[in-house]
Amino acid sequence: MDFLFEPWPWYMAGTFIAIIMFSLIYFGENFGLSNNLRTICSAIGGGKYSDFFKIDWKKQKWNLILIIGTIIGGFLASTFLNNQQPIQLNPKTISSLQDLGFQEPGKHYLPHELFNISSHFSFKKLFILIMSGFFVGFGARYAGGCTSGHAISGLSHLQVPSLIAVIGFFIGGLIMTHIFIPIIF
Amino acid sequence: MQYLKFLILGLLLGIVMTKAEIISWFRIYEMFRFESFHMYGVIGTAIILGIILMQFTLKKQIRDITGKPIIIHSKNMSISRYLIGGIIFGLGWALSGACPGPMFILLGTGYSSVLLVILGAILGTFVYGIMRNKLPH
Numbered sequence: 001m002d003f004l005f006e007p008w009p010w011y012m013a014g015t016f017i018a019i020i021m022f023s024l025i026y027f028g029e030n031f032g033l034s035n036n037l038r039t040i041c042s043a044i045g046g047g048k049y050s051d052f053f054k055i056d057w058k059k060q061k062w063n064l065i066l067i068i069g070t071i072i073g074g075f076l077a078s079t080f081l082n083n084q085q086p087i088q089l090n091p092k093t094i095s096s097l098q099d100l101g102f103q104e105p106g107k108h109y110l111p112h113e114l115f116n117i118s119s120h121f122s123f124k125k126l127f128i129l130i131m132s133g134f135f136v137g138f139g140a141r142y143a144g145g146c147t148s149g150h151a152i153s154g155l156s157h158l159q160v161p162s163l164i165a166v167i168g169f170f171i172g173g174l175i176m177t178h179i180f181i182p183i184i185f
Numbered sequence: 186m187q188y189l190k191f192l193i194l195g196l197l198l199g200i201v202m203t204k205a206e207i208i209s210w211f212r213i214y215e216m217f218r219f220e221s222f223h224m225y226g227v228i229g230t231a232i233i234l235g236i237i238l239m240q241f242t243l244k245k246q247i248r249d250i251t252g253k254p255i256i257i258h259s260k261n262m263s264i265s266r267y268l269i270g271g272i273i274f275g276l277g278w279a280l281s282g283a284c285p286g287p288m289f290i291l292l293g294t295g296y297s298s299v300l301l302v303i304l305g306a307i308l309g310t311f312v313y314g315i316m317r318n319k320l321p322h
Contacts, residue, residue: 008201010223013201013202014229016197016198016201017198019234021231021235025255026249026255028253034285034306036285036289038310040310041311041314046311052313052317061188066194069192069195070196070198070202072195073196073197073199074289075295077199078294087211090220106211109211110209110299111211114210129305133301133306134308134312135274136305137306138273138313139270139271141313141317142317146274148285150267150271154260155235157239157257164271165270165274168274168275169272171271171275172271172274172275172277173278175272176217176278177218181280184280
């Protein structure tokens, strides 16, 4: 049972994700997690401001339940299946992060330099966290999907638009990682 | 009870994404620096297995649980929409280290600050909804 506590290998994760995607299709739905953001906008009254949110959001209830499941899954895995070992990152990744001033890269899931705002508050962190989320939400809806909808489902369905979107994800990601992150931190 | 299956699938997804470290900001940073095969392995395995499952399903004309035949809905073709939207998404993904699934899973692992990322994502979706008629699609 030791393997449960070790980090799980990529082929296991990829296999599970494909099975989950296929199960959703079998249940008559689709794998697309960013749709939840639109559902939330619609549920809190976004329809008053844009027809884009005038949807029968209750039809997306299954997706909100799915996301609640993932939150519980994250809690269970990090609480009961955690061996407290740092993430085995490439030493080159670690040294590049240390050069940018990040302490202990890989010790936690997230860098505390950005995500620990309770003990080390700054408006810069607050701004970065909200803005990065804003780009994710805006971009996902503009492109009509995110990693689950385009990269996993779309490419599995051999959709050219999804390939274009994934190329876009990488252009944006590479610009952020190689140009902006060294400037921001 | 009809929703129980989705709760279980979500539970499984949350555990897998946490255990395989897909929710980690560091893994995304490492991926965009091409310094690890891990994330490419995860996404690649899911896509290849997904293609096999879908092709098998289409060939055998398998029906879903409601009895409807499973078909692929083709997405409308456009370059600007997918490319520009994709680039904006990628900028946010690399900075926050979280796409719309992991940002919720991270809440479960105890990072309350990701609520700000989620809030930003809802706001971004909302602003897109208001602006969409002015954007090239």
